[in-house]
Amino acid sequence: MHLQYLLPVALAAVAAAQNRTLAQAIAGQSSLTTFQSLLSAQPDLVRALSNASSITILAPSNDAFSKFLSTTDGKAASAQPDVVAAVLQYHVLNAEVPGSAFTTTPQFVPSLLTNSTYANVTGGQVVEGVLNGKTVEIYSGLKLKSTVTTADITFQGGVMHIIDNVLTIPPSDAVTAVDSQLTSLAGALTKANLVTAVDDLKDVTIFAPSNDAFKQIGGTAESLSTQQLTTILEYHVIKGTVGYSTLLIGGLANETLPSLSGAGLNILIEDNKVFVDSAQVTMADIIVANGVMHVIGNVLNPDNTSATPNPTATTQSVAFAGATSAANAPFTSGINPTTTAPAAGITSKAAAARQTGAIGAAALFGGAAMIAVNL
Ligand SMILES: *[C@@H]1O[C@H](CO)[C@@H](O)[C@H](O)[C@H]1NC(C)=O
Ligand SMILES: *[C@@H]1O[C@H](CO)[C@@H](O)[C@H](O)[C@H]1NC(C)=O
Ligand SMILES: *[C@@H]1O[C@H](CO)[C@@H](O)[C@H](O)[C@H]1NC(C)=O
Numbered sequence: 527m528h529l530q531y532l533l534p535v536a537l538a539a540v541a542a543a544q545n546r547t548l549a550q551a552i553a554g555q556s557s558l559t560t561f562q563s564l565l566s567a568q569p570d571l572v573r574a575l576s577n578a579s580s581i582t583i584l585a586p587s588n589d590a591f592s593k594f595l596s597t598t599d600g601k602a603a604s605a606q607p608d609v610v611a612a613v614l615q616y617h618v619l620n621a622e623v624p625g626s627a628f629t630t631t632p633q634f635v636p637s638l639l640t641n642s643t644y645a646n647v648t649g650g651q652v653v654e655g656v657l658n659g660k661t662v663e664i665y666s667g668l669k670l671k672s673t674v675t676t677a678d679i680t681f682q683g684g685v686m687h688i689i690d691n692v693l694t695i696p697p698s699d700a701v702t703a704v705d706s707q708l709t710s711l712a713g714a715l716t717k718a719n720l721v722t723a724v725d726d727l728k729d730v731t732i733f734a735p736s737n738d739a740f741k742q743i744g745g746t747a748e749s750l751s752t753q754q755l756t757t758i759l760e761y762h763v764i765k766g767t768v769g770y771s772t773l774l775i776g777g778l779a780n781e782t783l784p785s786l787s788g789a790g791l792n793i794l795i796e797d798n799k800v801f802v803d804s805a806q807v808t809m810a811d812i813i814v815a816n817g818v819m820h821v822i823g824n825v826l827n828p829d830n831t832s833a834t835p836n837p838t839a840t841t842q843s844v845a846f847a848g849a850t851s852a853a854n855a856p857f858t859s860g861i862n863p864t865t866t867a868p869a870a871g872i873t874s875k876a877a878a879a880r881q882t883g884a885i886g887a888a889a890l891f892g893g894a895a896m897i898a899v900n901l
């Protein structure tokens with residue numbers, strides 16, 4: 527056959543593809559039958575989606591759902607229509623992002639998940655999307671990775687990508703800290719009775735010192751008064767700004783942001799590294815229920831707001847003059863990390879290599895119970 531005959535047929539196919547309804551687009555994919563049946567049990571969401579424009583659907587494959595549902599918590603979740611609705615809402619992005627729009631610079635795209643039972647982020651909880659080589663990767667709670675396996679299935683209201691892992695709704699700050707081996711921070715928040723106060727805030731940026739950072743001042747830290755500890759911890763929290771890495775590197779570079787303690791935090795970008803005061807961000811962009819958490823290599827000192835980094839050094843000086851270190855991470859007694867989540871300080875790429883499944887589901891659905899028991 528000649529090209530001139532093929533071309534109109536091909537164009538018609540494209541037009542038909544773009545003019546498909548969402549239901550037709552899903553029905554056309556043999557790997558989306560579980561997604562289809564879960565969606566069909568959510569008439570409110572189906573109605574909203576059928577009428578939506580400029581959205582992106584991240585559709586987990588049947589394999590992704592069977593991994594998810596093979597866990598005890600995933601199975602329990604699937605029996606709760608409210609939870610299923612929230613999980614599905616997190617898989618719908620409020621912008622049309624075709625595969626070609628993802629770049630090596632991360633993008634934080636808001637989803638339809640706005641219910642404050644699950645997220646306290648203005649405009650909806652986000653996913654992080656980034657291009658790694660030729661692969662589009664989507665990061666959700668606990669920095670768990672989903673990979674786009676089939677991109678750009680178009681329909682009237684937008685575009686759909688098939689992903690290989692169900693997204694994890696980002697857990698609270700305290701659950702995320704425990705699950706990310708930031709057990710000193712979790713313990714310190716507990717000791718200062720700040721867990722609920724911080725978890726209930728809306729739109730936060732949390733600078734989370736690693737356990738090694740706490741160890742550096744561990745000899746002194748345990749003897750701080752509750753008031754001193756509270757002020758120090760509050761100095762690690764910015765309220766009212768969700769400072770994803772792109773924002774820190776962009777509009778917030780060289781800015782001083784007010785922390786909960788009242789003192790200002792200085793954001794500095796030097797030598798391609800991100801610093802807050804003198805502490806380096808060692809792992810960026812762990813999405814949490816109420817914003818974003820960045821792991822840092824030093825505990826910040828609210829009485830040392832003029833501390834500046836040595837950008838070419840691999841580690842930074844302790845920001846508390848005279849503080850003594852400890853062999854073990856302080857505040858961790860009674861707090862047991864439940865997973866082998868990324869140890870603080872490793873790169874996000876390494877963290878990203880982790881598998882989802884039991885970990886994500888446990889954190890999502892068992893997290894609240896776990897924190898109550900362990901903290
Ligand atoms: C798309 O479908 C609608 C009806 O569902 C129709 O009115 C419209 O003409 C179609 N558009 C194209 C470009 O085929
Ligand atoms: C669909 O959207 C239009 C325009 O936004 C609105 O007028 C209409 O009521 C919506 N229909 C449904 C079924 O939600
Ligand atoms: C928010 O989530 C809760 C718990 O799942 C649910 O009971 C409630 O109906 C949801 N609210 C909305 C507006 O969907």
Ligand SMILES: *[C@@H]1O[C@H](CO)[C@@H](O)[C@H](O)[C@H]1NC(C)=O
Nearest residue numbers: 642643644645646725726815
């Ligand atoms: C959101 O904040 C409210 C209090 O403002 C709190 O009750 C709720 O638990 C928070 N949601 C999450 C997911 O932490």
Ligand SMILES: *[C@@H]1O[C@H](CO)[C@@H](O)[C@H](O)[C@H]1NC(C)=O
Nearest residue numbers: 775776777778779780794795
């Ligand atoms: C931040 O300040 C440094 C030193 O004053 C300057 O060289 C740099 O251009 C500033 N960066 C931005 C993004 O304003």
Ligand SMILES: *[C@@H]1O[C@H](CO)[C@@H](O)[C@H](O)[C@H]1NC(C)=O
Nearest residue numbers: 804830833843844845846847
């Ligand atoms: C402030 O932090 C720097 C490290 O950035 C440290 O050398 C200095 O001793 C600290 N000063 C006080 C008063 O804690």
